[in-house]
Amino acid sequence: MPQKSFRDAINEALFLEMRRDPRVIVLGEDVSGGAGGTSGQRDAAGGIFGVTKGLIHEFGAERVIDTPISESAIVGAGAGAALAGLRPVAELMFADFVGVCLDQIYNQAAKFRYMFGGKTRCPLVIRASMGAGMGMGAQHSQSIYALLTAVPGLKIAVPSTPYDAKGLLLSAIRDDDPVVFFEHKALYPRKGEVPDGDYTVPFGEAALVREGEHVTVVAIARMVGFAEKALDALAKEGITADLIDPRTTSPLDADTIYESVEGTGRLVIVDESPPRCSIAADIAGLVATNAFHALKAPVVQVTAPHAPVPFARELERAYVPGPQRIEAAIRQVLKD
Amino acid sequence: MPQKSFRDAINEALFLEMRRDPRVIVLGEDVSGGAGGTSGQRDAAGGIFGVTKGLIHEFGAERVIDTPISESAIVGAGAGAALAGLRPVAELMFADFVGVCLDQIYNQAAKFRYMFGGKTRCPLVIRASMGAGMGMGAQHSQSIYALLTAVPGLKIAVPSTPYDAKGLLLSAIRDDDPVVFFEHKALYPRKGEVPDGDYTVPFGEAALVREGEHVTVVAIARMVGFAEKALDALAKEGITADLIDPRTTSPLDADTIYESVEGTGRLVIVDESPPRCSIAADIAGLVATNAFHALKAPVVQVTAPHAPVPFARELERAYVPGPQRIEAAIRQVLKD
Amino acid sequence: MSTEVPADLTRAQLLDAYRRMKTIREFEERLHVEIQSGQISGFTHLYAGQEAVAVGLCMHLTDADYIVSTHRGHGHCIAKGCDVDGMMLEIYGRAGGLCKGKGGSMHIADFDRGMLGANAIVGGGPPLAVGAGIAAKLARKGAVTAAFGGDGSSNQGTVFEAMNLAVVLKTPTLFVFEDNGYSEHTGAKYAVGSQDIAGRARGFGMPAVRVDGIDFFAVYEAMGEAVARARRGEGPSTIEATCTRYFGHFEGDPQLYRAKDEVQRHRETMDCLKRFRERVVGQDLLPARELDSIDSEVLGRIDAAVKKAQAAPPPAEAELTTDVYVSY
Amino acid sequence: MSTEVPADLTRAQLLDAYRRMKTIREFEERLHVEIQSGQISGFTHLYAGQEAVAVGLCMHLTDADYIVSTHRGHGHCIAKGCDVDGMMLEIYGRAGGLCKGKGGSMHIADFDRGMLGANAIVGGGPPLAVGAGIAAKLARKGAVTAAFGGDGSSNQGTVFEAMNLAVVLKTPTLFVFEDNGYSEHTGAKYAVGSQDIAGRARGFGMPAVRVDGIDFFAVYEAMGEAVARARRGEGPSTIEATCTRYFGHFEGDPQLYRAKDEVQRHRETMDCLKRFRERVVGQDLLPARELDSIDSEVLGRIDAAVKKAQAAPPPAEAELTTDVYVSY
């Protein structure tokens, strides 16, 4: 199967779906780039991470819409266009910017169907880059999927591989509910097998990345790869684990986690965000409530500290849960 | 001791601290009211819930500042004034409006001290009314303290009694860190004993509302009163509980919860917000991680459903966790 | 502004416009009374006094055109053709309401009428209207979209973002500001920096006019020009209409910020329905009795809607967790 | 705009202004080179080309006045008097940086200098400046506050909310828009609806002027009037200064949106430092050699700062969890 980067996999999904469905539009800051510039060249950016590169040449400025720096208007326009029959894909350059447009996400798009008694649908996708690791500082490095997972009416995707990124985005665009699609910046260059054609990865179905006996490890987005590194190291000692990648945090495939814990009795959750009210806490709480009797040891949560993301490289490296911390956590849960 | 309403207790705290400290200002929509009106009467509102009533007469329009409908500017101005040496109390008429000003709360005020290497402080208090029960619909009834509890750099208060409301607000205004102070609308008329003078309730110290043997019940804000009703009913059968009111969710006094669970082995958490990534989930996760061996039964989380707040009275009543559901949850955890 | 009745208005249209305005007025006056019964919970923001604005716009629109509304949305709904029974049921929070009783007064929507929803967040609507405008543009059927807002909403950043985006994308969008002089308990004289909302709109590069919002014909003309411009693909416009709300911000508001006689004076001397009647009867366009019969017809219609709502059952408890998602 | 050198500028002030502008230029030109080394992580947005704007304002300010900055903040910091060594250490993410290396290029602050912080959120700063203005007003010492922003920031709703609030509360606040023609890869001609940011400001009821941002003296005069007005308690003003950024949006930007020769042409014919030099030397206000010696002095100062930063240790790992709160 062809090898493609996470970035290209998402780009491909956008091309495929925009060809298939004329109702799909893309809007955001610099999604094409060059509008109003002196070179006259469009597609000068293709999104600052290059994810929307090339779209404008095939679909034109009416469907690939560069916007001013107005996130509330971007997301709100996406939601309004969705109510009026389109299937918009709005881009938030950085997920951190939900701060200036949360209302349109959580009070508007997420609640329309319920407030309006099921009389409408809001098939909006919001793509947002997330995550630490590039020295982008406290306001451009957060992993805030928990904040939106908490919101009834939203669906949340947190892909960890190029294959899932493409398949989940195609599902997201075809979904009749609003979806927030998180793309970890550090994963953009990561390569993996991605079929050329059309395929979807369903929401609410976790991936059992590895099967093992001793412990269940749940990891999100970039943390999945780090967990694999940790498990590679432990494998030498015969320690094996179920590694579960939820892929979507809303809906969450809790059953797959419960079933695994029934078998292993031990759970480690790896989450790049700070601990309070996080996905790690959420899953730990769900297991303590719904699979308690299967647990043989305390749940271990491996998260960032309760602190903003620091700038200095060394501090940022210490901030992000890495393979070593995951390995240590697994050793600990096996001791308990 | 004099009986005062939750509303009056907060109003009294504002009067006391504005007298004591000239750096304290209040700003928000209609905190006085009547500006630019045809009657010429100021204090025409005193906040739409009457919490800031009378302040302008004593402290004047320079310290009791009516604002346009501009929440980002209200919170941002509060944060900027705090950086410049004041101790502002900004009012968000409804907590739901964090949607239009989250950035100033979570990317600005909360992160200043860390981003700026500890070179500054941001003593801002944001007061916000919250909660369902008044038929105010999906966009005016949410309980979103979990969303902000997750943010490093913020402190979060969720008082349940007039006494705590006054004491926690005085602590909040004197605190050098940004605080979000949630006031449950349904509690405003609720009366309780409140000393006239100056006193503070510290952050990070839970209240052990009741002591008992069989189960630990943790409840937040309005849920504390409902939990008491449930326990009154169960008392007749000799079922007793530790009832813990965290009072602040950040910092959270987890130790008091752990100690209680060490004694009871059983935990029920009551939270008015939907379940995902909630305080209920957060506490359940913390206990599963840090007090696991004390647990004799699955943790039970009593929350609102994963749905927006409905308008119709009957639906809203079913939405909010009430004494009956709490009582049933306690009976269940005792069976397990 | 014109004191002449625009020639393009047919007799039927005049009757229609009057019926819509009267229906709004009666709907709100009746709610003001019924609310005392305690059967209606939450916030109810009445539109009485501003009828000419909503109807002055909506007379130019069809079900294919979109509007987004505000917390004060009953008038916009009725002007756009929403079913009065369904609205009343919704406000009472009963089964059969336009939103199954799950939305309430601040969240009435009717997608068959192009009514994309009332909105309880000030400034929540305009970005949505721009988005609907993007869809209308792509559909190439000449549909237009309009966002209603108040003077107070002109201070909310989301509104400016929407206005600028509409200009940049040339969407067929109208920004209608109903300047009734107050945002809750605070006067526009205090809160609206320039006191010139139309001027703000021009700052974003779109045409903007200020009209007398109690003069239906003046509003109708101004809206007509903006709608035509939008249908021609020439982009957005702003209309600032000055008007007065007859009741408190919400029901229960003691209105301490208002001069005692303010509303009474307006009702007597500057009422949009009276003006309309004087004008059309005075110019012999319609006989008074036809308007009188509309009055009594409307009265009956509202009375029936109230009785129906009061008799209706609440939503089934199962509705609590339906409609959160389409797919589950 | 004036071609005369304002009379109130003393010789010492002229030298000071030149030194600040030159320091900014050299700081940025040097970073542009050093960044290739890979030792500096994250986004670095260089200010080169816009020096006259920051310095033209800050020459009117003292440490008691406040500014809030943007993602492109190095120039604002230097103009306001921040320590160059501390800035360089911060940008390199080293111990001893102005923010202990925890902030980085986009979050430099220096509270002793009244520099309330760079801000990586477009539109994040203006509301803060209004708040600092509220504090300044209460303190009654005549301090003023200024918010810098770009042409792109004039499309962010928070900025308009701040402008309106400043007008309503009459805070001593300057809104300074540096119109360098681009927001990232998109031209202001496309994204700024009216292409008249000053006009937008007037829409909120404050005086606003547009000045040639490469003419230090024109900027200095316009800022002087606005600052004086603010100190007199007459409220906010807006200054829109047109200018050009010499490098990409951030380091690494291929600048495909720009005509090949655009920057080169500006550097040759419209450089603020050259203009300044021509003017003061031409009018015999300063001898060229004094400026030359400043040039070499600055060169040495920046070189020392870079060497110091490169040699400095990273922050101690314990810093990861300090400064989250004051109290714990």
Ligand SMILES: Cc1ncc(C[n+]2csc(CCOP(=O)(O)OP(=O)(O)O)c2C)c(N)n1
């Ligand atoms: C973002 C937001 N802030 C505040 C409110 C509370 N609120 C509801 S209506 C209103 C006043 C609106 O004034 P205006 O826009 O003039 O509309 P009017 O009520 O006069 O029709 C306010 C402040 C809200 N609903 N949303």
Ligand SMILES: Cc1ncc(C[n+]2csc(CCOP(=O)(O)OP(=O)(O)O)c2C)c(N)n1
């Ligand atoms: C709210 C928000 N949206 C988008 C961005 C990404 N971003 C950073 S700088 C920038 C362009 C800013 O343009 P302008 O205001 O003209 O300032 P300049 O870069 O030209 O100095 C953008 C879009 C951001 N940092 N914050």
Ligand SMILES: [Mg+2]
């Ligand atoms: Mg109004």
Ligand SMILES: [Mg+2]
């Ligand atoms: Mg720019």
